[in-house]
Structure formats: C-alpha cells, structure tokens
Amino acid sequence: MSPYTEQILICTGKDDWPSKIEDENEGENLAADFKQLLSRGGAYADPYHNLSVINSSFPSSRTNGESTSSSLYLLPSFKYVPFVRGSSDINQLVKGYLQPDKLHPAHEALSPQIRDRLTRDKKELESLEGGLHDINNILVLICGHGGRDARCGKYGPVLRDEFEKGLERNDFRVSKDAVNVSFRVNDGPDTQLDPIENDHNRLPIARVGLISHIGGHKFAGNTIIYLPPKMKTQTGGSHPLAGCGIWYGRVEPKHVDGILKETILGGKVIEELFRGGIRQDKEIMRL
Known part of the structure; x- marks a missing residue:
C-alpha cells in the first residue's frame, strides 16, 4: 500500500472503467480533472501530501431531479460531498479542504507564492454548493x-x-x-x-x-x-x-x-x- 493522506472516492454509478480512469470519455470525468491538478506538473502537485483519486460504483446523490453533478467520499476523513460540478468545484475542494494546513519542511526553500498555492485556504469552501458532511x-x-x-x-x-x-x-x-x-x-x-x-x-x-x-x-x-x-x-x-x-x-x-x-x-x-x-x-x- 502506497502511503496517502486522503482518498478521493468518486461516485460514478459504473462497475468498470478504462484502464486509466482519466481516459474515460463518456460524460464528465472528475478523475481527469483531479489528476490534472494533483499529478506531477499540476498546480497543486505535492509529493509529500499524496491524494489518491479512485472511481467507485456508488451512485451519486440527486436533488430535485438534478443529474448534472457527481458525489464524492473523502476518506479517512469520512466526509461526503454531495454535489461536484466540474473543475471549478474541484479547485475549491482541493484548495479549501484537501491541501495541508502546514507544508512539509522540504518545501521551505520554495518561494512564498508557491508555498501559498500549496497551502489550504478554508475560505474557498464557502462557495462550494452543498458543502461537506460527516458520514x-x-x-x-x-x-x-x-x-x-x-x-x-x-x-x-x-x-x-x-x-x-x-x-x-x-x-x-x-x-x-x-x-x-x-x-x-x-x-x-x-x-x-x-x-x-x-x-x-x-x-x-x-x-x-x-x-x-x-x-x-x-x-x-x-x-x-x-x-x-x-x-x-x-x-x-x-x-x-x-x-x-x-x-x-x-x-x-x-x-x-x-x-x-x-x-x-x-x-x-x-x-x-x-x-x-x-x-x-x-x-x-x-x-
């Protein structure tokens, strides 16, 4: 088992996916959006704060017949995010919750701008529709x-x-x-x-x-x-x-x-x- 700080479990409602989940081309692909931000070269890539992105067969929550969003589990935080609609919501979630409050000491040599980019800003969650919930x-x-x-x-x-x-x-x-x-x-x-x-x-x-x-x-x-x-x-x-x-x-x-x-x-x-x-x-x- 590779160490990680959080698993991002995406509720797709499907039982199987392409070999690389980021290659899924049917509808919105949240795994690809997360990986673009978190993988090497991404805006929030941090080798000392590994966030694991996986798809699941669980169905997403719906409200008022709405079907344009997906749901996520965050584990082991045991949080549930009922509504995520694309890259804007993902950016808010990563920056407002998934990033660390304090960076690894190895990052001390980085510029203040980069350190700030890699550090959590809880205010970002304020505009996340539906919020986070204990599960x-x-x-x-x-x-x-x-x-x-x-x-x-x-x-x-x-x-x-x-x-x-x-x-x-x-x-x-x-x-x-x-x-x-x-x-x-x-x-x-x-x-x-x-x-x-x-x-x-x-x-x-x-x-x-x-x-x-x-x-x-x-x-x-x-x-x-x-x-x-x-x-x-x-x-x-x-x-x-x-x-x-x-x-x-x-x-x-x-x-x-x-x-x-x-x-x-x-x-x-x-x-x-x-x-x-x-x-x-x-x-x-x-x-």
Whole structure:
C-alpha cells in the first residue's frame, strides 16, 4: 500500500472503467480533472501530501431531479460531498479542504507564492454548493477494475455479493442507494444527511462498492474496509478500528466471514491478508 493522506472516492454509478480512469470519455470525468491538478506538473502537485483519486460504483446523490453533478467520499476523513460540478468545484475542494494546513519542511526553500498555492485556504469552501458532511457509513471497497486487470473484473462482483450477504446476516443495513440528500442546496453544509444514519441505537449503514485500480496486481482481491469514527463494538464499547481504513489483499469469498467477524465486528486486523492501513489522523498503519 502506497502511503496517502486522503482518498478521493468518486461516485460514478459504473462497475468498470478504462484502464486509466482519466481516459474515460463518456460524460464528465472528475478523475481527469483531479489528476490534472494533483499529478506531477499540476498546480497543486505535492509529493509529500499524496491524494489518491479512485472511481467507485456508488451512485451519486440527486436533488430535485438534478443529474448534472457527481458525489464524492473523502476518506479517512469520512466526509461526503454531495454535489461536484466540474473543475471549478474541484479547485475549491482541493484548495479549501484537501491541501495541508502546514507544508512539509522540504518545501521551505520554495518561494512564498508557491508555498501559498500549496497551502489550504478554508475560505474557498464557502462557495462550494452543498458543502461537506460527516458520514457514518461502513464502506467496503473492492477492486473490480476489469478494464485494468481481468482478474479484478472477475472477482470483484463476486466479493461484493458475498460481503453484502454477510453484512446482512450480521444485522447490518446494506444500502445500494445513493446517500439521501433531503435538503435544499441553499440550506448549507451543516444540514444533516441521511438522518437514519445518525440513529445511535442502530448499527451504521453499510455500503459495498467496486473501485478502480489501487495498485498491486499480485494482490487480486484487493479490499479496503473503512469503519466510521462512531463505530461501536457489538457490546456498545469503543471499536479499536473506528475511523480507520484497512487494506487487505488476495481476498477470496472464503475470507469474507472471517473479515466480518474479526475486523468489522471484532476490531482486529487479519495479518495474513493485511497490506496496510490508515487512521483518521492520517497515520499509516503497519504491522
């Protein structure tokens, strides 16, 4: 697992993409817009602050029949951005939230203008329509990128089905729908999303999706499990992995029940599958 500070998970509503997601030519391509800003040579490129951009099969939120925007998850911040419409919104999101408050010491030799360009300016978020929202979902992300690796295209949908069935057997509510956006755009960023997800007497909603390539062809069966910061154990206590993203590789259907029992319910990392992980404070986890 390559270190990163945030994963930008784009909700495309599709199960597969071209080998390079930035080459998608059907409709708006947010991955290409992000990569243009963040990759080497981009205006906000920073080798010490790696932002990972991946596509997902999750559907985007809609309001009032509107269908011209896409939604994003930001992980492990557990933020949801319901409406992103092209490069202007992306620029505001990167500059206003995704960039660091403080640059790496290696940047001290840069000019003040460049340092300012690479540093967060929270005021940029003020004009981001729909804002950012806390999300209390369990997210199971499985590489299903058949356009990149045929094995992932084969195993991804099978693993998705197994995780959905396993979560339901363990009394989790599995949602295949977009996050419920029940507010008017002008209500602002503090309006509650998906109110049922904030019912603390119930288990959090779980969503299982396919994602684009995340590296490591030898790890077909790549799976990332993000457990929300408010996650509790079955007895109501603190969950050891709350707020973490756990990367597993070579996951097969036979491993699903064990992952549910040990990691999602028990808060334990399965060492033989572990590729790495990240805590909500961006600390990279290694065994």
